[in-house]
Amino acid sequence: MKLLHRTSYYFLIFSLATLLAGVLVISWGLNTVFTHQLDESLIHTRKVLKKELLQRDPLPDYLEIMDERISLQKMDAPLQEDYFKDTLLLVREEEETELEPFRQYIFSENIHGQDYRIELSHTKFEREDMVTALLLLTIGFLLLFLLFFNLFNRYLSQRIWRPFHHLVTQISSFDINDKFAVKGLSTEIDEFKTLAEVLEKMTGQLVKDYHILKQFSENAAHEIQTPLAIILSQTELLFQNPNLDEQQAAHLQEIQNASQRLSRLNKSLLLLTKIENRQFVELKSLPLHDLVQQKVHVFAPLLDENSLAVNLQIGEKPIRTNPDLMDMLLGNLLSNAIKHNLPEGKINITLDQQKLIIENTGKPPTVSPEQLFERFHKGEASGKSLGLGLAIVKEICEIYQWKIEYRFERELHQVVITF
Structure with missing residues (x-):
């Protein structure tokens, strides 16, 4: 009211x-x-x-x-x-x-x-x-x-509160990606004048800090990629050395694996920052059923390599979203279902007008469902980080106000997205 x-x-x-x-x-x-x-x-x-x-x-x-x-x-x-x-x-x-x-x-x-x-x-x-x-x-x-x-x-009351409603309108339309803060307003009411000045100062500082942080993140991500690329290229050259013994090769492999993980982590963190800052604003009407089938086709070699069977029950589902974000969401969910599956296991994908359900065989979870969506949370048994995949999926769901749930039923890991 x-x-x-x-x-x-x-x-x-x-x-x-x-x-x-x-x-x-x-x-x-x-x-x-x-x-x-x-x-x-x-x-x-x-x-x-x-x-x-x-x-x-x-x-x-x-x-x-x-x-x-x-x-x-x-x-x-x-x-x-x-x-x-x-x-x-x-x-x-x-x-x-x-x-x-x-x-x-x-x-x-x-x-x-x-x-x-x-x-x-x-x-x-x-x-x-x-x-x-x-x-x-x-x-x-x-x-x-x-x-x-x-x-x-x-x-x-309407006349007196008009400056306040004007401020509320400005705040509701405020976008931190713009370089304009909430502007003050001309009013004879001291309280509203003070509120406008505080909001103008606060939003101005927010815009300034955001763009400084954004520029730093982009620069840092870009600068990190260059030395990582050099490390990976030099590692490849060292692998070609005929005088390389097994111990040296093992050390080089560790260096290469760590460099690749750092490269992927750098890209994932930058991507997550962009998602949180709502930088993916372009929306298109997409056939989600086609996107799911295309993504399964892309992962076909990896599925065959792990001897995983895929069962599809897909109905037509048009959806209005950002193409890049939807590609990331499906990619992370399928990659997660493959990574945490059993040898010769299976993946079930169900799509209807209300839900997208991805199930995969696997060992019972060692963490709570809420912790699965936390960044870098480590499993109690393995001690390994769960990474950023599901955290990115959750952020994408929050943008479009979709509900995401995890369950383990009938020896199947199940991720449910309700549109």
Whole structure:
């Protein structure tokens, strides 16, 4: 959820809670005020009523004067105190009888030497209508106020946060391969101005450091290749020496093997760096099923040399990716399946619309599945490094957000890539 939406949501909840509390308080306040006014009116009516009753003889048990209803009851002694209460009384209007709310004032008076208990009742219906009308008007005004206030707050927030969103857009489109850092922006808000300056400085330094490191890596890789090529060529020349004995030949072979491993390692590290820096940006729609078959054909001599049987179950699968990266991925997976296979073993390759599965026979793994994808991780039994092959495969999968898994089932090593 966006920040603006979340703040608007919380503000709306707060506004509705405030509105509900305000309605309850206003309703209670209006009812209290009108009840107090009604009590004052009943007290004033009592004085007028006594004059009216003194003029009547005999006195009736019940009277209706204007909106007041008066009930009289003889008493032996006057009430100790007067009091008010709310009650419901039957009212007949147009041949219909309904219960309506009344406010009663109960007191005692001495009329013609006799004490009477008098219940003076006045309808609250009209005043409740007035309270309801005022309450509805107040609620309507508050709703309109909160609506316009929320809209204005949303507009103001969008306007204030515009520089921030501009910075976010720049950061999301920032590419470290470009030579341009995130640019600052013109704003009157000090916090955003500081944020823009910090981002501009930070991204500028990142671009600078990246290009220095990239240049160093490329130069180092290039410069290392030259002495390695010289070492390998000189080794070949020494192998041609007819006076070379077996011990010297063995030492030269070790030198040649180490030089070749160093050359391959140098190329792999440079390749891995390029993959991590997302330098393979070209995308093409490729027939993955054809690429798999072509790669198996390329490795055919090596498969025959190791007497490995290949079983293909391949369906058509077009995929949009970088051709070089896909070639590396398939090459590393097949090379790994051959390298860690058994004599006269087998390799199963399955491809459908969702998955690519490569299985090969082999000894049970001596490391956890997670460690197989780590760079230069050494097996516990052999002590040999697993190299960079699967690490490169994992990096390629992460670029395209493919899921890669390793399992050992039915005495088969299984690498599964889910597209």
